[in-house]
Amino acid sequence: MQRDLLDGVVAFTTVARRRSFTVAAADLGVTPAAVSHAVKQLEARLGVVLFARTTREVGLTEAGRRYLQGAQPAVEAMEAATVSARSLGEGPAGTVRLTTSRLALRMLLAPVITDFSRAYPDVRLEVVVDDASISIIEEGFDVGVRMGEMIAPDMVAVRVSQPFRFCVVGAPALLQRWGRPEHPRDLKAIPCLNVLQTTRRNNYRWEFEEDGREFEVAVDSAISVNDFDFLLKSAIDGLGLTYQPEPLAMPHVMTGRLERVLDPYLAGPTAWHLYYPSRLGASAPLRAFVEFMRGRLRVPGRA
Template sequence: MPRETFSDLLAFLAVAREGSFTRAAAQLGVSQSALSHTIRALETRLGLRLLSRTTRSVSPTEAGERLLRTIGPRFEEIEVELAALSEFRDKPAGTVRITTAEHAANSVLWPKLAKVLPNYPDIKVEISVDYGLTDIVAQRFDAGVRLGDQVEKDMIAVRIAPDMRMAVVGAPAYFAKRPRPQKPQDLAAHDCINLRLPTHGSLMAWEFERKGQELKARVEGQWVFNSSSPMLRAVLAGFGLAYLPDDMVQRHVREGHLERVLESWCSTFPGYHLYYPTRRQSSRALSVVIDALRYRKRDEDS
């Protein structure tokens, strides 16, 4: 069937339902003469008269009545489905790929997104844990998470967490054998659990600051990991000291499983920020994720 026949059938349905060329033409946004020409052309192609015309009314013929009964509901179904598709389009949908460090994934992304995503079943979130400074454009990520001072200037950055303070901790069993360090230089005599950074393959320096004096300590120890969770496991088992985000160890300190040292020296860093390219138009799905993750002062009290 030629494509124009579908338009002609819609025109027939409008006239048959309205019982008037005038009202149907107004509904379709065409002239009455153009609509009359369309119906005549349809009747000619089908070889059937579909409408009976009088000076006062228009009504379907027997063939027209049958056509109205058979195709009318089908076109209504199509209209309903198209409306449903439009509604689907208006819902945020799609996959949002984020690269982040493990601590941010566990402490910020998971708890915040787990509350929101059930309301958006058509959004998928893919989180890639990586301590490297990933090029999100080259690696086709929609966004990345870094500490505030690590975000490149040509990116849009949205704060998703408060400033982060670090902590040096050890287990009571470890301190039963070793004296507590009083200054960062004392760490040279301790077993320290290291984190290897993939960016340059080097071990992460432990950064300290007190009264304007900044110090970076290169520590040594028997254990080296490339993520924070096994570091926490090792320090809880008494294998040495660890340099970890304060919020990651708070519960263990409170329960007496870990003890803080060098508190007056421990640094605070700009909190985590979600960032994405300025030249990329953000999708509605990414907008939902950004709004869910955005840091608000009340988050500290929740």
């Protein structure tokens, strides 16, 4: 591949993601004029216009959207190959600052952090557990882990877990005493245990779906705690229904300590994602961490 073509493809995919020549230039460490020149050369080579430019915004043309579908995977594969090749020589060294929610730490990261540290002993991980949605740029983090729908659209998001859903579970004794809810609106008549959103000082609304329509229910919570494990234990003790990720709840359902309710109304799946500002501006330690996490996802049976 000729150098000018490669430069054009990289510039194009970066502008397409950032929707700005200026921001893309900052990501790539070049001037906006250099990015514009590279894109114009690519457009001339292809014989099509890739961007619809106005004074206020940059959008993709139909040709641009089609080209992005083919070019983006190639750029990602090239970056992954670079990380893989570097791992055979001198390993990356430095620090990766990571922000994660406590639920992501519990479900995903705890074993991964240990394995990554063994594989990359010269990379130091600084992990801050915070359930709030924060700006990793403003707070000085390299990467974050959150559910996909919580990530800002201007971030690079990489799925690193299998999809999972949230379900409603309760102890058999509780359901025998209060009855099984037939519809999410019935939750208002049954004791519930809910996650406290510490940043908003209110309880999490349980999400459901009916006839293709998503809706939320604000339950009356007997206990509100910002810890899913504590709520799960309280549900096993019969204190109320709780809204839990299936991977955490199912072992207790299989043993009979908990039972599922309202399954026909469960919302669609979510997944854990890594997110960070720019692929091309990522440090060697960060690229190694991202590729390590993606590799874990490709291993059968791992989430």
